Amino acid sequence: MSGRTWYRRMRDWFKDNVPERLVFDGIAVLVVIAVLAIELPRLFG
Known part of the structure; x- marks a missing residue:
């Protein structure tokens, strides 16, 4: 599996499982x- 494929799978999993609002709040x-x-x-210095 190439690095690009691995990255794409992780990104897709992240998009499917983590709400967008949570990402923006975290940032x-x-x-x-x-x-x-x-x-x-x-x-204070």
């Missing part, structure tokens, strides 16, 4: 955590 949470990790030390 939003990660962005907020990243911004806080960068900004908090600067505010």
